[in-house]
Amino acid sequence: MAESPITTHDPKNEGQGQGPVQASPQQNKEMEKNFAQMKRKMSMEEIGLKIKHKIMVLSGKGGVGKSTVSTGLALSLAQQGLKVGILDIDITGPNVPKMMGLDGHKLHVEGGRIHPAKGHLGVKVISMAFLLDDPDTPVVWRGPIKLGAIQQFIGDVEWGNLDYLIIDFPPGTSDEPLTVSQSLPNIDGMVIVTTPQAVALLDSRKSITFAASLKVPVLGVVENMSGYTINGVTAANTSVEIAGPGGKTIKSTSDENGNFSVTLDIFKKGGGKSTAEDFGVPFLGALPFDPGFVRGGDDGVHKIVSDPEGASSIAFSAIVKAVQAQISDKPSSSLEII
Amino acid sequence: MPKLVRIERRESDLHLTYDDEQELTVSYHDLRHACPCAHCSPLRNEDETSLKLRSQVESFKLHKPSVNPVGHYALNFIWENGCSNGIFRFERIWDLANRRDPDGGKPYVHGAW
Numbered sequence: 001m002a003e004s005p006i007t008t009h010d011p012k013n014e015g016q017g018q019g020p021v022q023a024s025p026q027q028n029k030e031m032e033k034n035f036a037q038m039k040r041k042m043s044m045e046e047i048g049l050k051i052k053h054k055i056m057v058l059s060g061k062g063g064v065g066k067s068t069v070s071t072g073l074a075l076s077l078a079q080q081g082l083k084v085g086i087l088d089i090d091i092t093g094p095n096v097p098k099m100m101g102l103d104g105h106k107l108h109v110e111g112g113r114i115h116p117a118k119g120h121l122g123v124k125v126i127s128m129a130f131l132l133d134d135p136d137t138p139v140v141w142r143g144p145i146k147l148g149a150i151q152q153f154i155g156d157v158e159w160g161n162l163d164y165l166i167i168d169f170p171p172g173t174s175d176e177p178l179t180v181s182q183s184l185p186n187i188d189g190m191v192i193v194t195t196p197q198a199v200a201l202l203d204s205r206k207s208i209t210f211a212a213s214l215k216v217p218v219l220g221v222v223e224n225m226s227g228y229t230i231n232g233v234t235a236a237n238t239s240v241e242i243a244g245p246g247g248k249t250i251k252s253t254s255d256e257n258g259n260f261s262v263t264l265d266i267f268k269k270g271g272g273k274s275t276a277e278d279f280g281v282p283f284l285g286a287l288p289f290d291p292g293f294v295r296g297g298d299d300g301v302h303k304i305v306s307d308p309e310g311a312s313s314i315a316f317s318a319i320v321k322a323v324q325a326q327i328s329d330k331p332s333s334s335l336e337i338i
Numbered sequence: 339m340p341k342l343v344r345i346e347r348r349e350s351d352l353h354l355t356y357d358d359e360q361e362l363t364v365s366y367h368d369l370r371h372a373c374p375c376a377h378c379s380p381l382r383n384e385d386e387t388s389l390k391l392r393s394q395v396e397s398f399k400l401h402k403p404s405v406n407p408v409g410h411y412a413l414n415f416i417w418e419n420g421c422s423n424g425i426f427r428f429e430r431i432w433d434l435a436n437r438r439d440p441d442g443g444k445p446y447v448h449g450a451w
Contacts, residue, residue: 181409182425215410215428336344337405 043155048185051085051162053327055219056180058211059193060203062171065224068293069193070168071099075304076313076320078121082163085116087153088127089180090170091146092139097129101300105130113158120305126157150179171203173210181214188327189217191284195225196271204272208279219326220284222319223272227263228289229311234258284322287315339432345413347402354435362435366403369415370395372440373424379446395420 023031057070070086078084088096097103100119107130108115116124128139128149141149159165167184169176181187190211194204204221211218234240236258244250244264254260266289276283290312292303304313340356351365371392373379381387404416412427433440 181411187410213411335342335407338344338346 039155041155044151044183045185047154047157047159051159051165053163054165054167054184054187055323056167056169056177056187056190056216057193058169058173058177058190058207059171060173060205060207061194061199064171064193064195065287065293066171066193067096067099067168069191069222069224069287070166071096071302072287072304072312072316073191073320073323074123074164074166075121075302076316077164077166078123079304079308079317080320083122083161085124085126085159085162085165086119087157087165087167088125088129089150089153089167089176091128091141091149091176093170094127094129096125096168097127098298098300099296099302100125102130103135103300107131112156114152114156115158120302124159124162126153146175147179150176151183154180154183173206177210178214181216187216189219191219191323192221192281193224194221194272194275196223196265196268198268198271201271201275204275205279208275208281217326218279218281219323220282221272221276222284223270223286225267225289226269226272226286227265229261229263231259231261234260282322282326285315285319287319288312339429342428342431345405347405349402350400354431364431364434366400367392367396368434369426370398370417370420372426372430372434373421374426374430374440375421375423378421378424379441382441383445 055073057066057073059066067088067090070088074084074086086096086100088094090096097105097117097119100123102117102119102125105117107117107126114126116126117130119125129135132139167180169180177190190207192204192207192211194201208218208221230242232240234254236254236256238254238258238260240252240254240260240262242250242252242262242264244262245266250262250264252260252262272286273283288311290303292307292310292312296303296306303310304316307313340358340360342354343357344355346353346355350367351363352369354362354364356362371382371388378391381391398417398420401418403422406414406416408414408425412425413431414422414425416422430440
């Protein structure tokens, strides 16, 4: 019985100064671990019911603007009056809090539950960045440790009722998206972010195939950094020529007030749409190359918050509507197990 | 591959119903022998160890397993004894139901999907 994790109660020994056999500290630790895992699993199932829609935001390549798109989607949905959360799964490079004006924020923990921080427009945020004492501290974790942290971020967080949870991932198709797609029930689908250049598209194609192998629907492809528009003023009805990328001359004509605009396709154009067409998945739209995103990210005030009527906010709004059109409010038909 | 819509756990096998109305079965012995976990899979690389694995799973008392969906893409079977670690992708179950080698004759390589 000494090997058993269960304590015994022997009535024959009662009153003889010999109590029940106690579990060893190691057995207690093991039982506590199993109990915590069971509680987390139940909590994950509950989260699946409390959060109506869960959207994963992925890209194959780094630096294409996943966090910008994740925060943009969340804020654009919140602008519609919906309850939204962002789960920043980028363990080693978490930067959603900075973009959401929550730099230096610490999480509140009560009764063993983690309470998310609240950013612009009431968007709830959970990120590894909140757990780091020093922003320069690197998180040097191997896969299994990351897996545990991700499961905690899903199962131990008190999200409350949400309409949408946006999950922002690091680049690639490895531990993080695999763990989330295994742990979080009823994921609506993935949004794949790319830039128009061939190198990014090559990796985005892998992300689409990855989604197919996990049986998670691809809600669509977003082409980020798609064209930088220059506005200027010259004499009325005048022809204007701009030296564009690759030595290409871009021509425009000013209107009767002298206003003109030209769009430079810095990273080429249309690659996101053609990739979506190749794989038969929806193209959600293109976001312009907007230096305001860089400044907004650095200052903690997203462009959607600082300029809600601007071109980028309008582009985000169109993408969000395209995402919402893919998502059904009806629960997906589940597998019957008897 | 059609979509699996119903699983009936019977005394010694799974009765599977697909959305194209095909009804197929997988015996518990076949299912457990084809466990795709990192411990059981390498045992199928050699005939001798594969046979040992087969006789081990056949020695277990037959019982209905618990079935847990894994994301949208796989199932995990929990048994009262032996290995319950394998995550069975729907493609793997489809292969087993159609009496095909789910490994396609290829040896197992750690870390490859």
